[in-house]
Amino acid sequence: MLNNTPNVHGADEAIRQSTSKKPFFMKNIIAKSMVVAVAAALTLTGCSQVIKSGANIGLAFAENHIVPPILAQDDTNMVCVSGTSLLPAILATTAMGADSANMAILLYVGAASCAEDTALENELAYMRASRAGKVEEAQDQRIAQKRWSATAARRQYAAYQVFQEAYERKYRIKLGEQCPTMHTDLDKTIYLLGMIAGLQAVTNDITSQGAVNVPKDIAAVVERGMKCLDNEQFWGAPLAIRAAIWVLLPGAGEGKPDPWQTIKDSTRLGERKGVRLSHAIYALAAQATGKDELIRDALKTYGNSIDQNMPVNPKYKLFDSMGGHQVWGIADRYWTDKTGKRAPEDGLTKFWDETDVDAAKVDDLLN
Numbered sequence: 028m029l030n031n032t033p034n035v036h037g038a039d040e041a042i043r044q045s046t047s048k049k050p051f052f053m054k055n056i057i058a059k060s061m062v063v064a065v066a067a068a069l070t071l072t073g074c075s076q077v078i079k080s081g082a083n084i085g086l087a088f089a090e091n092h093i094v095p096p097i098l099a100q101d102d103t104n105m106v107c108v109s110g111t112s113l114l115p116a117i118l119a120t121t122a123m124g125a126d127s128a129n130m131a132i133l134l135y136v137g138a139a140s141c142a143e144d145t146a147l148e149n150e151l152a153y154m155r156a157s158r159a160g161k162v163e164e165a166q167d168q169r170i171a172q173k174r175w176s177a178t179a180a181r182r183q184y185a186a187y188q189v190f191q192e193a194y195e196r197k198y199r200i201k202l203g204e205q206c207p208t209m210h211t212d213l214d215k216t217i218y219l220l221g222m223i224a225g226l227q228a229v230t231n232d233i234t235s236q237g238a239v240n241v242p243k244d245i246a247a248v249v250e251r252g253m254k255c256l257d258n259e260q261f262w263g264a265p266l267a268i269r270a271a272i273w274v275l276l277p278g279a280g281e282g283k284p285d286p287w288q289t290i291k292d293s294t295r296l297g298e299r300k301g302v303r304l305s306h307a308i309y310a311l312a313a314q315a316t317g318k319d320e321l322i323r324d325a326l327k328t329y330g331n332s333i334d335q336n337m338p339v340n341p342k343y344k345l346f347d348s349m350g351g352h353q354v355w356g357i358a359d360r361y362w363t364d365k366t367g368k369r370a371p372e373d374g375l376t377k378f379w380d381e382t383d384v385d386a387a388k389v390d391d392l393l394n
Contacts, residue, residue, distance in 0.1 A: 079124035090129055090213060097133070098216070099341060101348035103140060110137025128193035129217050135186030136224050139179045140349075143231070146175035147356050154363045177235035183228035184241045190221025203248035206255035219261060222249045226268065230311075246276050262302035262346070263293030271312040286312075287321070291328075297350075298332050301340030306332070307353035314357050322361055323378060329354045330375025 097106065114134040120127045153168035191202050198207035209215050225245040232241035250272040253265040270289035273280030280286055290312065293305035306329040313321035329351065339347045359369035366379055 094130070094133065094213065095342070098343055098345045101339070101344040103345070103348050103352045104144075106137040106345060107141040107144065110134040110139075111141050114138055126193070128189050129213065131189050132186045132217055132221050132224070135182050135189065136220055139182035139186070139224070139227070139231075140352075142175050142179035142182060143227075144356075146172050146179060146231075146234070147360070149175060151359060151363045151369060154360075155367055158367050173235045173238065176231045177238035180228045180231035180235055180239040180241055183224040183231060184239060187221055187225035187228055187245065190217065190224065194218070194221070203251040209255075215256060215261070218252075219256060219264065222252055223268070225249055226272075246272055247279070250276070250279060258293075259296070259300075262300040262304055262340075262343075263296035264302075264304040264308065264346075267293035267297075267305035267308040271308050274312050275315055294328050298337050301338055302343050302347045302350070303329060303332060303337070303354075304346050304350040307350035310354045310357045314360070322357070326354065326358050326361070326375045330373075334376065 097109075100106075110133070114131065117127050117130045117134055121131075149168045149172035153165050153172060156162075156165035156168055194200075194202055200207055209218060226249050228239070228241045229243060229245050232239045250269050253269045256265040258264075258266045267290050270283075270286040270293070273283050273286040273289075290305065290309045294303070294309055297303045297305040306325070309328060310322070310325040313325040354375070355370065358374055362368060362370040362374055362379075
């Protein structure tokens, strides 16, 4: 007779054997998983290090072998277009762990100049439409000018922020409070660019009616920070920038030398050094006052240096060209406001309402 009673002992033995095997099986899986995870981590870390090293090597090559030729060429439009097209690729290296600050600042400044040029063209069109009584067209051009000024301010403020973050991380000094020891000319040049970008961001944001909300206290930081650069080495630009802020920032000029004389002296130094960046600062400060005699003298100061065939510093042609580009923009704005057309070829030294005798009298007065 068959025994239908369950074999309890056999079942217990089967359960015991299965549970005794399970930990060993799970241990194998866990061990293998850990090996795979560690191997993957090591592989990915290795790739990350390779990518980071490669990106830094590429950026270092660019800074050492590409930036100097860029600073030595005088085509501002090429720098503007290059900044707009190359900046996204350079910023992408930051996600790879590379330090892209120097290249990013240079390219941000270049890209901002494109937006400034477009904003100027809109402003000139606005002036012409206003003179012609074309209300809708004038309004449209004014709106476009504000938008492009906001774009310029946004790019310049981004350049300033990148510069400030990199500076304070590298030197462990708050920007504008102390002066570190900058060992290379590139570090000093980037310092100058970053400071100028901050100041330009403030002015373009004002033109855009505060669309970007650039902090106005940047101007005070720049005024203090310009003391960290050698005025002789950088063509009189640091002191000219400080003097322009003395003029434009209420209370900043207290106890300081005469700002206009300081700027004029800086333009003479710039001519001796072969870089006329101070001439642009003079023109910008004069334009801000709205005084015809100052605007005309600023334009003539640059125009006379052209007539005298001033030799340009071959290492920094770009800065000299940027200064000239700014001066011509101010001349176009001044001429268009008064005559409805931009400045002619001799429009820096001769004006529509001025005879040679009048010009001589103005020169004598300013001297």
